[in-house]
Amino acid sequence: MQGKQDGTLRRSPTVTLASLARELGVNVSTVSRALSERPTGVSAATVATVRRAAEQRGYRRNLAARTLRTGRSFTVGMTVARLTDVALASVYGGVDEASIHAGYTTFVANTLDRADLRRRRLDLMLGRQVDGFVLADSHLDGAAIGQLDDLRVPHVLALRGLPGRLSVTTDDLVGGRLVAEHLLGLGHRRIGVVAGDVLASTGEQRTRGFLDTLDEAGVDVPQHRVVPGLFDVRSGVESAAQILATDPDVTAIFATSDAAAIGVMATLRDLGRRIPEDVAVVGYNNLDLAEALPVPLTSVDSRLFDVGTQAMRTLLELIGGGSPGSLSLEPRLVVRASTVP
Known part of the structure; x- marks a missing residue:
């Protein structure tokens, strides 16, 4: 917008491919190719010149025209x-x-x-x-x-x-297996699972990969220690409380999301349980906050x-x-x- 002498505003002329082409002394097709996402048939120097001019003049693509064309x-x-x-x-x-x-x-x-x-x-x-x-x-x-x-x-x-x-x-069956192998290697045998949403492939496969690996190692996880829910903090709090109420001697809990694992940690804190000395906790997804928690969280990086x-x-x-x-x-x-x- 530009100001008139009487103080009113007038709209600046619309910058088009044709006006840029006239100013630069090139064909409209050259300008169009230079401004495309993947310029072809145009030199790098021309691309740089056209894009610099387009930015200086405030050129905006006509998305409606592009939609009609393509x-x-x-x-x-x-x-x-x-x-x-x-x-x-x-x-x-x-x-x-x-x-x-x-x-x-x-x-x-x-x-x-x-x-x-x-x-x-x-x-x-x-x-x-x-x-x-x-x-x-x-x-x-x-x-x-x-x-x-x-x-x-x-x-x-x-x-x-x-x-x-x-x-x-992400290969969540492998992810669940990695967690099981880690906890088995640390000597854990009484383990609980916050299984997440079992209607989602992520919850189902992470849990299945984990339990199948424990089963292969001869470690039984009874059904009351596998609690489904959602992938959020509240589910972690409630599921961990349920697991520990039915089996207070659990030494490790695997939560199929980091958010649920944070809920598990909150329940353990409220019960006076130390992490990991009393109960080890593993999450899933390796969110940035996992490393920043008061007790940094072991987690599967699901990329x-x-x-x-x-x-x-x-x-x-x-x-x-x-x-x-x-x-x-x-x-x-x-x-x-x-x-x-």
Whole structure:
């Protein structure tokens, strides 16, 4: 905007590809290629000159024109159970970074792990003509996926996977096994499990990998010591209290998320139990806060940001007509003071 002599404002002339081309003395197609995400057929010097001029003149892409030209909206939808969940926020961070590099915008919606809300949020984003979806809230029943199959909308599952579905996950069976091997190596035999959401592949597989490994070692974990719930602090508090009420001699507790592990630690504190001298605690996801806790938390690094980045790249390949395969990233156990003093 510029000021007139009478004090009113007038809008600055709109900067277009054509006006930039005239100013620089090049073809409009040269300017267009130089401003694309992956410039081809243009020298690096020309790209730098065009982009510098575009920035100085305040050029903005005409997204509506690009949509008409390509048939794409250059937006993707992402569903999560709760974006307040730091683990899911980390996955979203990876999705968003990859989308920025590709010139896409991401819409993210909370579904609270409710089937009815999931359908409504998908319908809302479909109404915005998104090019595809990253789904980070899938349940083992696969209820939401059929809707996208019927409409032939490209989609990729992230973090939570389903058999036969295109997904980017962490190998949670291996992650559970790593925790079991660690606790067995420390001599623990009376162990409790805060299993998380057993309708999500993450909760089911982390628990199964853990229990199968203990079973192979001849260590029995009775059902009353395996308590399902959610992946949050409150579930950790309540589940740990339930485990310790039925079996106060437990020497270790595995929680299938760091948030739940923090709840476990709170319960142990309130009961006067020391960590790890009385009860060892292991979490899952290796959030940044795990290392900063008063007793640093041993946790499985599930590479959340990488899961998001790879999920978005996989979706873009699918949107572009490719045939990508599922990815299962390798987890690693990060040992801290909550299991080893």
